[in-house]
Amino acid sequence: MEKYVLENQESFNLKHIFECGQCFRWNKMEDDSYVGVVKNAVIKVKKESNKIIFTGTCDNNENFKSLVRYYFDLDTNYTEYKEKLSQIDEYMKESIKFGEGIRILRQDLWETIISFIISANNNIPRIKKIIDRISKAYGRKLEFENKEYYAFPTVEELSKASVEDLRGLGLGFRDKRIYNTTKMILNKEFDLENLTKLNDTKLMKEELLKLDGVGPKVADCILLFSLKRVDAFPIDVWVRRVMNDLYIHNEDENKVNKRELQKLAEDKFMGLSGIAQQYLFYWKRELEG
């Protein structure tokens, strides 16, 4: 059992982090801790007064600490993000106060690609269920505190699934998209290593759009939630709604022009549109959804 403890960590609220829509593999326990699977590690996070306690399974304690620090983006100062964004207007101040403990996780690229292809025209509880089923069917079995967990399958492991197998897991019309994208990545027609080397958000997005099932919104989610491109701005129904309510005031929120909205976010949020988007999304969705 590995263990790592943080004291007086700024910007770290379990509910804000795990329930702001960025991740699908964390579940709340009865003692208010959260347990999740990160790569081949099972991690439990618990808050006790001024301490954040991470326990879990990993090959050794040093790797566990590095994994936790990287995954939870602990070398980034979120207070700076919040101070910068708070200068914009009262709406940003309000949403930041509401979700003050949000951090953007650095999730595995491959898992994030598949997870957000599944997210298309879907809801969060069902997305979580499907990802659990995929992991159980094709991922490596893990054990933590006498309970079974499953790692998200590798590319090779998931490539064993036929379109029919995927359909059987409840993927619906997304079965072919997952199948095709898995094959493209497996045979290096699409190179994940190469993608991370591009270093320019627009170039990376252009590449991601080549994957079946990856459109503008899913690409932006991958850029933000895995590669932590803070200038990526995923527009879903909630973000469009809150941006229209606050800044655009179109009678029909569904008629808000996406390009116009991207431009507005780019101008307003000073290169941190992805971070701003996450506070706004969590704020709006918690209050109305």
Add this chain to the structure above:
DNA sequence: ATCCAGGGACGCG
């Protein structure tokens, strides 16, 4: 029963 969910592919003009 009808609508909706962190949308995208496809076909049409």
Add this chain to the structure above:
DNA sequence: CGCGTCCATGGA
């Protein structure tokens, strides 16, 4: 390029 339509599934 811009726009409408269809796509599986399950919960409200």
